[in-house]
Amino acid sequence: xxxxxxxxxxxxxxxxxxxxxxxxxxxxxxxxxxxxxxxxxxxxxxxxxxxxxxxxxxxxxxxxxxxxxxxxxxxxxxxxxxxxxxxxxxxxxxxxxxxxxxxxxxxxxxxxxxxxxxxxxxxxxxxxxxxxxxxxxxxxxxxxxxxxxxxxxxxxxxxxxxxxxxxxxxxxxxxxxxxxxxxxxxxxxxxxxxxxxxxxxxxxxxxxxxxxxxxxxxxxxxxxxxxxxxxxxxxxxxxxxx
Numbered sequence: 001x002x003x004x005x006x007x008x009x010x011x012x013x014x015x016x017x018x019x020x021x022x023x024x025x026x027x028x029x030x031x032x033x034x035x036x037x038x039x040x041x042x043x044x045x046x047x048x049x050x051x052x053x054x055x056x057x058x059x060x061x062x063x064x065x066x067x068x069x070x071x072x073x074x075x076x077x078x079x080x081x082x083x084x085x086x087x088x089x090x091x092x093x094x095x096x097x098x099x100x101x102x103x104x105x106x107x108x109x110x111x112x113x114x115x116x117x118x119x120x121x122x123x124x125x126x127x128x129x130x131x132x133x134x135x136x137x138x139x140x141x142x143x144x145x146x147x148x149x150x151x152x153x154x155x156x157x158x159x160x161x162x163x164x165x166x167x168x169x170x171x172x173x174x175x176x177x178x179x180x181x182x183x184x185x186x187x188x189x190x191x192x193x194x195x196x197x198x199x200x201x202x203x204x205x206x207x208x209x210x211x212x213x214x215x216x217x218x219x220x221x222x223x224x225x226x227x228x229x230x231x232x233x234x235x236x237x238x239x240x241x242x
Contacts, residue, residue, distance in 0.1 A: 008034075008045055010059075017045055037063035039070075039081050053083040055091045144205035149226070152177075152204045153233065157193035157221035164216060169196070170241060172215045173222070175203025180238040195225060197234055 008017040033045035038053075044063040051060040051070075060083065062070070069075035082091070091097060156169070170176045178197035183190055198204040204224070211222040227233040234240075 010047075017047060035061050036084070037061060037066055038083060039063070039066040039077050051077065053086055054079040055082045055086040055093055056097060057094070058083055143209060144202060145208040145211075147201050147205040147208070147224070150201035151224045151226045152198045152201055153224075153226055154196050154198065154204055154207055155193070155221070155223050155225035156196055158218050159192045159194075159220060160216035160218050161190050161192045164190075164192070166239065166241060168216065172213065172220065173198075173203075173207040173210065175199045175207070176241040178234040178238040178240055180235060193221075195238075197238070 008019040010017055033043045035045040036042065037044040038061050040063060042063060044061060046061075046064075047059050048062055048064065048067045049060075051062060052058060053060055060077075060081070062077065066075065066077065070077045086092070089100075091100075156173070159169070166176070166179055169179065173196065175198045176196055177199045179194060180196070181190055181194040196207075198207060208222050208224060210220075212219045214220075
């Protein structure tokens with residue numbers, strides 16, 4: 001592997017800096033590190049000791065000679081020795097960094113308010129979006145699907161994983177009695193599907209007729225799924241819709 005960058009990436013283990021094997025070999029052969037010692041400015045790319053930039057707090061890139069000189073006291077590394085980025089930006093202390101961050105936040109907030117207006121109008125926008133989502137959930141007019149066995153248990157799939165609730169599903173499929181959401185066994189995350197029990201066979205037939213209707217932007221799957229006779233229905237995890 002050769003990687004897609006020049007130099008080395010900082011890593012949070014004892015290697016400190018790491019590059020693909022081929023890049024490591026080429027750099028050792030050419031002996032041309034891209035980094036520089038923050039104290040003497042000679043080419044260097046190995047992190048030593050626990051010193052950090054006094055302005056921003058990132059680990060300092062200090063060469064072997066400067067590191068040893070600082071340890072034995074022959075040439076101490078003072079607070080004027082900072083990382084390249086702090087030198088370029090003229091940063092000398094953490095209060096300057098906080099000031100820059102606050103300025104960036106204020107500029108972002110200003111642009112955000114220019115786009116969305118005041119907080120009240122922003123809330124109105126969110127309410128309209130929510131209302132539009134509910135309107136989309138309202139059932140379309142359809143003839144009941146054939147249901148000769150009077151099945152009331154259905155499978156519902158392709159639901160929006162983030163925004164589907166009992167309320168939105170009940171608006172799309174009136175006549176819900178029980179809902180059992182299907183979740184991932186490992187993560188517990190909603191899988192976008194579940195089983196439902198309708199109050200009457202006619203409610204179930206109307207729900208199946210709405211197979212393919214868009215709910216929250218997704219065409220839902222609705223089909224008959226009668227109990228197999230071996231499992232208890234509704235199961236303990238099912239939620240009853242009042």
